[in-house]
Every structure is written in C-alpha cells, then in structure tokens.
Amino acid sequence: xxxxxxxxxVLPVQRKASGKEVKLMQEWLCLHNCSVKVDGEFGPATEAAxxxxxTKARIHPTGxxxxxTYTALIAPVMRACKPLATTAETxxxxxxxxxxxxxxxxxxxxxxxxxxxxxxLYTVGKQGKDWPWCAAFVTYLMEQxxxxxxxxxxxxxGSVSCDKLVEQxxxxxxxxxxxxxxxxxxxxxxxxxxxxxxxxxxxxxxxVTMFHPEYxxxxxxxxxxxxxxxxxxxxxxxxxxxHMDFIKLKPKT
Numbered sequence: 001x002x003x004x005x006x007x008x009x010v011l012p013v014q015r016k017a018s019g020k021e022v023k024l025m026q027e028w029l030c031l032h033n034c035s036v037k038v039d040g041e042f043g044p045a046t047e048a049a050x051x052x053x054x055t056k057a058r059i060h061p062t063g064x065x066x067x068x069t070y071t072a073l074i075a076p077v078m079r080a081c082k083p084l085a086t087t088a089e090t091x092x093x094x095x096x097x098x099x100x101x102x103x104x105x106x107x108x109x110x111x112x113x114x115x116x117x118x119x120x121l122y123t124v125g126k127q128g129k130d131w132p133w134c135a136a137f138v139t140y141l142m143e144q145x146x147x148x149x150x151x152x153x154x155x156x157x158g159s160v161s162c163d164k165l166v167e168q169x170x171x172x173x174x175x176x177x178x179x180x181x182x183x184x185x186x187x188x189x190x191x192x193x194x195x196x197x198x199x200x201x202x203x204x205x206x207x208v209t210m211f212h213p214e215y216x217x218x219x220x221x222x223x224x225x226x227x228x229x230x231x232x233x234x235x236x237x238x239x240x241x242x243h244m245d246f247i248k249l250k251p252k253t
Contacts, residue, residue, distance in 0.1 A: 013065040017042040076105040091251040092188025094145035099219040108233035137221030153251030162202040169247040176246040190247040204229035
C-alpha cells in the first residue's frame with residue numbers, strides 16, 4: 001500500500017541532528033503522547049522524549065532513534081496500511097474493513113490544522129489549513145480495498161474534494177440523493193453531507209458501516225466527537241439522515 005517516501009530515513013537519528021527526518025520523529029513522539037516541540041531540531045528535550053517513549057515501549061532508553069525505536073514509533077501507520085487480511089469480501093465490505101483497520105490506530109492531526117503524518121498519508125504529502133482531508137481519507141480506503149484485485153474494482157477515481165467525489169459518482173450513476181435512499185444501500189456506502197445553504201455543495205464525507213431505520217453508523221476522517229467537518233481525527237460517529245446524500249461503491253464490471 002502507498003507509504004510516503006518520508007518514511008525512508010537514514011538511521012540512527014540522535015542529538016544535534018536536524019531537518020525533516022527529525023520533524024517526522026517529533027510528530028510521532030507527540031502521537032505517542034511523548035509530546036515535544038515539532039521544530040526539526042534534535043536537542044535535549046527531544047532526546048528526553050525519545051527516552052520516555054523507549055521506556056514505554058520497553059526499549060533500552062538511549063535517547064537515540066535506532067532501527068528498533070523507529071520501527072516502534074511508526075508501527076501504527078504500518079499496521080493501518082498493511083494489506084487487508086482477506087480477499088473473500090465484497091468490495092464495499094473491504095472498504096469497511098480498511099476503515100476499521102485505520103480507526104484502530106487512531107489517526108489524528110499533530111502540529112496544526114490538517115497537519116501531521118496521518119494527513120500527509122491520505123493527501124499524498126499535502127497538509128495545512130487548505131487541505132481538509134475527509135475525502136482524501138475515503139479515497140485512501142478505496143485504494144486499499146482495491147489492492148491485489150485485478151482488474152482494479154475502484155468505482156471512482158477518488159479526490160481530496162467532496163464535490164469531486166459527487167461529480168465522479170454522478171458520472172458513474174452511483175449517486176443517491178437523500179430522498180432516493182432505500183434498502184439497497186449497505187455497509188461500505190459513502191455518505192456526503194450537503195451544504196444546507198447550497199444544494200450543489202458537499203462539505204464532508206465518510207464511510208457508512210451500518211444503516212438503521214432512523215440513523216447510521218460511520219467511520220470518518222477529519223472530524224471529532226462533535227461531528228465537525230473540520231475536526232482532527234478519524235473516529236466513529238452516529239448520524240441522522242438529514243442533509244445526507246450517498247455514493248454506492250459498486251465495483252467496475
């Protein structure tokens with residue numbers, strides 16, 4: 001699966017080092033609750049944070065990021081991105097499996113709005129306030145669900161834009177409006193939140209894991225416990241159906 005080139009680092013990384021590699025290590029230290037300033041400078045504070053992480057991970061606390069320490073630091077993203085365990089599911093079921101695989105690792109932002117290694121994973125290296133990543137998250141899941149299957153079953157090209165996903169779904173006749181929702185929609189469908197002030201604008205998306213008569217269960221990126229479309233993590237939500245449209249992930253035939 002797609003792993004950013006930034007993970008190809010030269011080890012060991014230790015005191016007096018600087019640059020993007022150090023910044024990546026600092027981000028992952030923060031994600032492991034060993035918070036340190038993400039400035040790309042490996043000083044005494046970063047060394048202390050490395051020792052704290054090593055102690056938590058039951059690694060000899062040298063303060064040096066060697067191969068063992070680095071492997072432990074980035075283990076969550078490697079687990080999230082590993083190939084799915086089975087190919088015996090439908091494509092939509094595989095999308096749900098991928099979503100659950102990522103949810104288990106608690107992807108979240110670090111270092112600012114729409115920033116950090118998880119965001120860059122989903123957006124192919126982009127980050128910052130101009131890069132909301134909910135659509136990029138579901139695109140990554142679709143790609144992961146397609147891995148190892150020939151021909152590629154992805155029904156959409158994918159995008160970092162909710163509006164583009166809707167455009168692609170309409171072209172493929174996979175778009176389902178709120179009033180058209182019926183019992184044919186199942187787990188693995190994408191939901192898209194319609195702008196209440198503009199019916200031709202969609203502002204958030206995620207994966208439906210279960211439909212119920214009056215509500216649905218979801219896994220979605222760039223949200224939070226309040227259901228914000230500009231949140232900071234991947235999490236589970238329970239949502240109603242108001243202002244919701246849908247995209248069926250029917251594989252190409």
